[in-house]
Amino acid sequence: MGHFSGAVALVLFLLFAPFARAQNDCTDAIVVCGNTGFQGLTVSGIGNQEIDFLNTCGSQENNSIWLKLPVATTGTLAFTLTPGTMDLEEDFDFFIFGPNVTCDDLGMAIRCSTTNPLMAGQFDNLTGMNSAETDTSEGPGELGNSFVQALDVVAGETYFIVVDRPIGNANFSIQWDGSATFEMQPNIAAPPNNLQTCVPSGNTGVFNLNENFNVIVGGQPNVHLTYHTNANDAITGSNQIFAPTIFNNTNNPQTIYARLTNTTSGCFSLTDFTLTVTNGAALSADSFSLCDDAADGDGTNAQTVFDLDVVTQTLLSGQNTAGLNVAYFGSALAAQSNTGALGTTFYNTIPNQQDIYVRISNTTGCVLVEPVHLRVWPRPAVVHTTLAHCDTGLVPDGLTQFDLSQAIGALTGGNSNLEVAFFEAGSTTPITASLYDNLSNPQTLQARIRNSATGCQSWGSVTLVGNIVPPPTISIAPECDVLGVENGLATFDLTTTNIVLTATQSVAFYATEQDALLAQNPIGNPSMHQNIVPYNDVVYVRIDDSGQCASISTLALKVNRLPDVERLASGGYVCNDNPDLTVTLDAGILSGTPSDYTYRWFRNGQDLGQTSYTITVNQAGDYTVEVTRLGCTVTRTVTVLESAPAYIESVIIDDLDTDYPMVTVNISTVSLGDYVFALDTPQGPFQSSPVFANVDPGIHDLYIKDLLACGVLGPIQVNVLGVPHYFTPNGDGFNDTWNIKGVDGNHYSKTIIRIFDRNGKLIKHISPLSAGWDGNYQGQPLPADDYWYIMELEDARTAKGHFSLKR
Structure with missing residues (x-):
């Protein structure tokens, strides 16, 4: 069991270096065991930030390494961390978590030190834990002395130590000073072999x-x-x-x-x-191939004779063979035992491919045994074909231009590994150009057919034949320019030509004569082909019979211009109650003469049966005319609008209650026209407003004029009632009597009018149709004074007021 009481039992050398991988996450912590020293370790940076807010020392991970300490025996845990330099700017911190915490639930650090040795005025930059200290955390900056109190640990507990370097890039080592021990590392059973x-x-x-x-x-x-x-x-x-x-x-x-x-x-x-590499022999290739031949009497049995000396030259190509011993064997076991070597030649008994084994040894004792694949490749099939092209010259002689690449498919059968080269008879120089002008008709070229994968080749031929066939006359209907674009380009359905094919013939269309000759770049969609040259273009029609050119003809593509017509126009107005009012419409030709075109007229889609350049109409509607020339039609639309006399909804007269009578004409919303108004002046002037102000009392004529088509409506009688403010019965013929104005036999004729003096005495009862009151009472003239009236009108209105009698 390793321990660290007293003497240094474990020194941990940790080298910080940029971009090196380090155990800087808890889950990757290095397990500290026994007396292991970690020399050669490099660390830098952090993984995940795991200790932020989990310590009382005011710091987090900057450049960190995690250590895991499984305690084997109970005791004290203390250590001294020594930076690799005595420069006080090299600042190391540490944090301890435990016991028995997990990486996803570390809890708060139970020991930590983040003292900066330079700021704290220390004489060295060591840090760690010892039994002399009483504080459990210190820092940051100038706080503390870089050491905190040692831990009492119990066997079976596990702790995590995070060593962090916020400042500097030095390496460091750790010396364990406590009495507790760690688990022992496994034994290396024996030193490994080089x-x-x-x-x-x-x-x-x-x-x-x-x-x-x-x-x-x-x-x-x-x-x-x-x-x-x-x-x-x-x-x-x-x-x-x-x-x-x-x-x-x-x-x-x-x-x-x-x-x-x-x-x-x-x-x-x-x-x-x-690991040490020494030099010996090696194969440059592991196979050797020959093409089948008829040397054994059969050129298709995939068997032939191999010269093993030539095989060796291929297998060891580019190598110094001095000092090498090379031999061939029928099996790997024979090669390993170096028994039963083959001779200098070998005839494969297994068709297509047979493996033998090469043994190569050198003077240093290196021996190489490898399989060698002997292959016999088949030669390409011998093919003879014919390539026919049409001679479309002015004086056809059968000499024309051929695209030799068109014969490759027949010669190779579509095998992409086969390549073909063409030679004139007796020549060893291949024809390099794809396009070839035959020298005679017919002419046979030799064709070398080579397999690019195997190198095997055979000889075939292609016979060039120039067909002299008069081309048929082919035509297609012209197309019309596209309305709105009119650039001379249109889409042709080339399949609608007058071509008649036999059962063995096929047709294709080409943009150029060269493409048609060589049968290359056909028009991809002949049913939707757009001409290239505006208005007059040509395509080339190639007819093949049984895969050979039978004829090449031209096909003219003509695009006819559209009639030059003003397509939209206004035809004016007609009056709905006056069929005699007509307007004349025309087809709007902008260029050419009307006789160059044909016409067909419609109203609101209904055929009018008229085919002249102009027509006369008296009904509103959308008139369309189809203008046609050379089969191309353009439609012109002329809109004729409808108008009508004004429909009067009401005439509002503001008269008796005002000194300034007003007449307002209300036109019905069903009226179609654009109207102006006049009083008493049938020829105008007319006003746009339907309101007349300050109208004199009396009988007036109203006129309403339609500005569009329907003329003047009127006169319409307007009765404006009014009461004179005075009268002068002096016999001079002016204002000799007093009566209401604006009354006639049809309007207000039954109005009752009574006249009173200022004392309320009834003086006179008069009819609105009479000459009026002459200022007398019972034959005697009354004095000049103000008199009162009461009028009861037919429309149930009642009017009261006074007027003056002047003498």
Whole structure:
């Protein structure tokens, strides 16, 4: 059992370094066991912030490492942490949690120190716990002396220590000073063996690290062995080598660190061993291939004779073979035992592929035994084909241009591994251009068919034939320009041509003659083809018969312009009660002459049966005319609106109760027109307001004019009642009598009028249709004075007032 009473039993060397992995989370805490020293450990940064608000020392994790202390025997827990430098700016803090807490429920720290040695005026920067101190926490800054009271711990308890470095980047070590002890780490059964492997060249090889498994473990139970490439990873238990049986070294020699962990206590022990790579032979390839031939009388049996010396040159290509002994065997066992070597040649008895084994040894004792795959590849099938193109020249002679790539599919059968090269007869120089002008008609080219995967080849041929066939005349109906775009481009259904095909023929369309000749880049959707050249374009029609070109023709694509028409217009107004009022509509041609077009007129969608350029109408509606030229139609819409005389809903007369009579004309909402108004002036002027102010009492004529189509409505009689304020019965012919104004035989004729003097005496009873009162009573003139009247009107109104008699 390790302990730390008195002498230093455990020193923990912890090296802080940027970007290095550290045990800076509670769940990754390093288990402190026995007398283990952790040399080579590097730590920095934090993982999760776990101690913020869990301590009374006013700090949190900055650059931290977590240690887990399983107590084996009861005693005191004390330690001294010594930074790797005496510079007082190197500031180390620590926090202790426990006993027996979990990482997700640490509770408050039971010991902590965050004193800054420089601010506290100390002579060194050591920190820790000892029995001389009485405080359990101190800091931050200048508070405290960097040491707090030691802990009394009990066997079976577990504590966590967080060492944190808020300032500085020095390493540190820990010396355990108390009397308690920790669990012991497992034993390394025996020092591991250094491993060696042999490769032909270089410094990298494959090692089975588990050759040392039994050496290190030695049959111990409850242990786990891992391998690491550096001491830090071994200490922290991180980045273990997960494929130890096939490990590739990265340095030569390279040290491997082994960590043996007790799966119960978590304690571990470390050891290491060395990997060394030495040079020997290695294969540059593990297979050798030949193409089938007829040397054995059969060119398709996938069997042939292999020269094993040539095989060796391939297997050891690029290597120095001096000092190597190479032999071939029929089995791996024979090669391992070096018995029954094959001769210098070998005829495969298993078609297509047969494995033999090569044994290579050198003077250093390195021996390599590997299987060698001997393969016999088939040669490509010999194919002869024909490629026919149409000669569309002005003077066709059968000499034209061929796209040789079109023959590749027939020569290769669609096998993507086969490649073809073409040669003129007697030439060893391949034709490099895909487009080839034949020299005679017909002409046969040699075709080398080579398998790019195996290198095997055979010879076929392609015969070039130029067909001299007069092209048929092919046509298609013109299309019309697109309304609203009118750029000379339209969509053609090329499948609607007058082409007649036989059962063995097919047709394709192309944008250029070259494409049609070479049968490349066909128009992808011939039923929806848009011309490229505006208004007048051409495509090329290729007819193939049984896969060979039979003819190439041109197909003209014509786009006719649309009639140039003003498409929307106003046709004015008609009056709904005057059928004699008409308007003339026209088809709105903007260019050309009317005789260039045909017309068809409709009203509200109904065919009017009229086909002239202009029509005369007396009804409102949407009139459309279809204007057509060369089969292209544009529709023009002319809107004729309806108007009507004004429908008077009421005429409001404000007269007797005011000195300023007012006439208001209320037009019904069903009226369609745009109206202006006048009193007593049939020719105007007219006003836009239907209200007349300060109208003189009397009988007036109202006129309402429709500004749209229906003319003037009127006269409409308006009776404005009024009472004269005085009269002068002096016989001069002016104002000689007094009576109400605005009355006629049809309006207010039954009004009752009584006249009184100022004493209320009835003087006169007069009719509104009479000449009026002449100022006399019983034949005698009355004096000038004010007199009163009472009128009872037919509409149940009653009016009272007075007037003056002046003499």
